[in-house]
């Protein structure tokens with residue numbers, strides 16, 4: 302990023318206020334990033350190091366947390382271990398040094414896949430429905446449009462978990478408990494109201510003349526929507542998608558209530574990663590680190606579109 | 619044959635009657651300009667022809683086909699909008715190619731390239747083809763917008779103040795260019811403007827609109843020399859026509875004349891004593907090539923042009939002479955010099 306050198310204008314902040322601003326930003330960044338960094342580091346500690354007091358800042362890195370996260374293990378007597386053939390791989394060797402043998406892969410991969418499918422699936426649906434609905438509200442004379450919009454927003458006026466019991470009963474009745482489809486529908490339903498409201502604002506910003514020009518030029522409304530409206534709504538769609546994904550990705554209460562096996566997502570899974578003698582903190586930290594990666598990538602990928610939003614107003618009005 | 623015809627078309631937005639009982643026909647190869655104050659319904663008229671609005675009453679006919687119920691894409695018209703004309707997410711080239719790439723049209727990329735090249739040269743924007751549409755000056759944007767219409771060969775071009783956002787020099791240039799293109803290609807254009815110079819120089823016929831109705835339709839000369847009302851007379855000519863009560867002027871006027879319309883060419887100022895009414899020079903505006911002289915005739919003020927060499931200054935007493943001015947009755951309708959009403 303290069304800032305063009307410009308003459309000092311009155312609109313430009315003074316170097317003093319810039320200094321104060323950067324100090325505040327850095328402080329805030331440190332405060333928010335520190336816990337994440339701590340979790341990231343904990344993932345590479347050994348279990349004793351992870352609960353050492355005073356906390357260890359310098360430690361010998363170990364991948365034990367990650368090995369524990371991805372495997373199930375059982376403790377064996379030294380006599381039994383002696384009868385086994387020597388370990389084949391580095392992770393078997395690591396587990397063997399703790400007097401344990403690997404029983405098989407843990408459930409973390411299927412849980413992670415569940416999170417991906419449910420998170421991205423519901424985000425995709427919420428953004429699709431939201432875009433279509435927002436376009437309709439923005440462009441057509443929808444009967445009772447204001448009331449409908451208010452009704453849509455009203456679904457967010459209480460915490461979603463307030464309706465946990467009816468949802469639970471409904472899901473049980475429909476056979477949707479512990480299914481990915483059920484979770485996708487649920488998160489889509491919660492997110493779609495947010496998506497409609499956010500996207501309607503963005504749609505209203507796009508002048509109708511663009512579609513009208515396209516329609517006069519021989520495009521149908523649907524073609525004009527895809528060729529002209531959608532490309533200009535990318536900023537709004539990207540922002541909406543990030544918000545929807547963050548909600549669906551981190552949602553805990555419904556996930557605990559409605560999933561236990563096949564459809565369980567990462568949030569209810571992570572706290573129950575139990576190691577020997579209680580919580581296996583390095584494995585939990587490793588799971589959290591891995592859990593964090595997709596949303597980080599998604600946000601970075603869409604950041605380009607978000608930044609473009611800043612130049613959105615450069616279009617001649 | 620009429621390329622475009624509106625038959626008794628009406629359109630209301632709620633309580634606002636944007637267009638009222640409008641009938642208008644534009645012949646093949648004709649350049650018709652709609653002139654009128656803001657809110658007169660000019661844009662609405664174009665939108666009705668393009669199919670962006672459905673009329674409440676009447677019919678729209680394009681090339682002999684009643685298109686009143688057809689969607690815009692089926693009508694084969696091109697529209698240059700008053701604003702927001704370019705797609706900001708596309709390059710200039712893609713903007714120009716956009717109408718040709720319509721799935722309904724199926725033009726191959728080679729033809730598109732040739733056509734875009736041709737039009738961009740015509741409008742002097744060939745060096746900007748790779749730019750994003752937002753990285754252009756206002757004048758360039760407007761030329762691309764016009765180009766987007768010209769790449770096609772529709773039955774009619776609808777242009778809504780296409781030159782209004784340009785500076786005077788570029789406007790004059792594009793005005794000539796557009797007229798030349800229209801003559802060469804024999805295209806049919808319905809053009810909306812506030813600018814009377816554009817109307818006078820480009821139009822084959824001018825339609826003057828007011829409050830949704832077409833007040834008069836005729837050649838620029840007709841509209842200028844024989845306006846059917848004081849309202850139409852006021853739309854053309856700089857400075858604006860002076861409307862003076864007939865009794866102030868004295869002299870013989872046809873019966874029932876209430877108001878006399880005086881344009882610069884109807885007024886002669888002489889410093890010597892003459893037989894006509896006397897007026898006082900109020901002030902003189904120097905515009906360089908000409909002077910605007912503000913006169914006081916009894917309680918009325920009058921604005922006219924004067925030769926810069928004529929040594930007039932504020933406070934001078936002058937006498938006025940009038941030569942075939944326009945006469946209007948009480949309702950503002952024009953009465954010809956021989957006393958016949960409604961003679962256009």
Ligand SMILES: Nc1ncnc2c1ncn2[C@@H]1O[C@H](COP(=O)(O)OP(=O)(O)OP(=O)(O)O)[C@@H](O)[C@H]1O
Pocket residue numbers: 631634635636654655656657658659660661662663
């Ligand atoms: N979509 C709309 N909803 C409600 N009223 C409208 C709408 N479009 C136009 N009008 C009204 O219809 C009348 C005619 O508008 P129109 O845009 O045709 O005027 P115009 O002659 O093009 O004016 P301008 O020279 O300012 O562009 C105006 O009173 C306007 O307020």
Ligand SMILES: [Mg+2]
Pocket residue numbers: 660661662700778
């Ligand atoms: Mg208009």
